[in-house]
Amino acid sequence: QFLYFIGPRLTPTMAAIVNAINDNVLPALTSAASNTYVLGALGLAATGFVVMKVNAARKRSAFMATVKAMPKGVVYLYAIPRLLKGTPHLGHSATKVEAFLRVHNIPYEFHFLMDGPSYSPTETIPFIALDGELIGESQFCIDALKKRFNIPQDEGLTPVQAAVHTSIRRIVDLSLYQHNSRTTFVDNPSVMKQMMVEKFAPAAGVPGFVIGFMFGKFRKATINRLNVSGLGWFDDERYQIEATRDVAALSAFVQDADARKHKYLFGNKATSADTLLYGFVSSVLAFPELPNNGRAVQAIRDDKALNAYVKRFEAEFYADLDTIAPAGPATQKFAK
Structure with a gap:
């Protein structure tokens, strides 16, 4: 009953998973009384999965509300914390984007996130927030920055x-x-x-x-x-x-x-x-x-x-x- 109640409130992908459990797995398990414990375990696991996904969706929704309210014209770069001395970032892609911002004197904020991929539209880090939108993958970020700040896409190269x-x-x-x-x-x-x-x-x-x-x-x-x-x-x-x-x-x-x-x-x-x-x-x-x-x-x-x-x-x-x-x-x- 819980799964049927929560189903309409999920994303299409999550709802498809839940519906598959409802329509295919649960009927097979309930056909034998001996599967009571298995059914209970499955229900508990499914409930935990749904709760986790719902919480993650709420966090993403709150994060997007914050992104939409951010001032325009400032780039917000998200990655894991800077860990090592002697390099801007352990991940070269984060430095690639940040250094591009510095080369072109574009104002930015560097935000450190532990669970950055869960917010990224491509599920990768780094990613940026620009004028209320999220952009993932370092090269896509740079392409978007070029367009937004009137930098030629070819950068004047032959x-x-x-x-x-x-x-x-x-x-x-x-x-x-x-x-x-x-x-x-x-x-x-x-x-x-x-x-x-x-x-x-x-x-x-x-x-x-x-x-x-x-x-x-x-x-x-x-x-x-x-x-x-x-x-x-x-x-x-x-x-x-x-x-x-x-x-x-x-x-x-x-x-x-x-x-x-x-x-x-x-x-x-x-x-x-x-x-x-x-x-x-x-x-x-x-x-x-x-x-x-x-x-x-x-x-x-x-x-x-x-x-x-x-x-x-x-x-x-x-x-x-x-x-x-x-x-x-x-x-x-x-x-x-």
């Missing part, structure tokens, strides 16, 4: 430069990100778990054992994702070879810019390709020591061109880095 930009995005977002996920969370779980307990738990304001539990779940999800992509099936030697090739490619792009006397990848003005590259390299440089399969990480640390590039970018756009990271569960505001 077709060849745009192709290089796309290549860098593919290397970082689709390849090296996956390689680093394997190196950090799969091959060096004890190192990363300790870092998360020591850094993430205090920043998030939760007990360390909770982070430890979450880490195990995240590691399993990472393994599944790597296996789906095919990278999980590479042996240790092969995946390190592929990762170091990607690092060498990034270094070659920077060295070519250096040879052309460019401050950044395509000239003396930074583009979103620079914000992405800076975000990735700076986060890797802040990693703790990784004893297992860390060849690509070490290659970045040893690369003079990439290290000099990071320092140039920070000098212009992150002179305040030592004062903003690490940071706890709060809001940081940055005006023009």
Whole structure:
């Protein structure tokens, strides 16, 4: 009866699940008196599931009401807290978006959320609130920012430069990100778990054992994702070879810019390709020591061109880095 009562108040997807239980599972179970305990357990589990979803829906509704009331023209960037010294953010995508805001002098607030994906329209972080709307995925965020603040979508790049930009995005977002996920969370779980307990738990304001539990779940999800992509099936030697090739490619792009006397990848003005590259390299440089399969990480640390590039970018756009990271569960505001 409870399920029939609550059904009309659910989202279509949730309602479909509940209706399937009502129409197919419950009749089968009630056909035998011996299934009383099973039926009770199922009802309890279903009730808990529905309550959890209803509470989550209420939180999202309240969050959206807040977003709708936010002042226009200010960008609200949401991600997990800043954890490490020496990088704006452990997640390169968050730095990619924040650095883009800084490059173009767009006022913003950086909000730290523990359960950010539950609010994100794409269930990923970072995401932004802009003029009362939520936008997920870092590249979609940047595309929306360009449109809102009258920045050319091509950022003035030639077709060849745009192709290089796309290549860098593919290397970082689709390849090296996956390689680093394997190196950090799969091959060096004890190192990363300790870092998360020591850094993430205090920043998030939760007990360390909770982070430890979450880490195990995240590691399993990472393994599944790597296996789906095919990278999980590479042996240790092969995946390190592929990762170091990607690092060498990034270094070659920077060295070519250096040879052309460019401050950044395509000239003396930074583009979103620079914000992405800076975000990735700076986060890797802040990693703790990784004893297992860390060849690509070490290659970045040893690369003079990439290290000099990071320092140039920070000098212009992150002179305040030592004062903003690490940071706890709060809001940081940055005006023009």
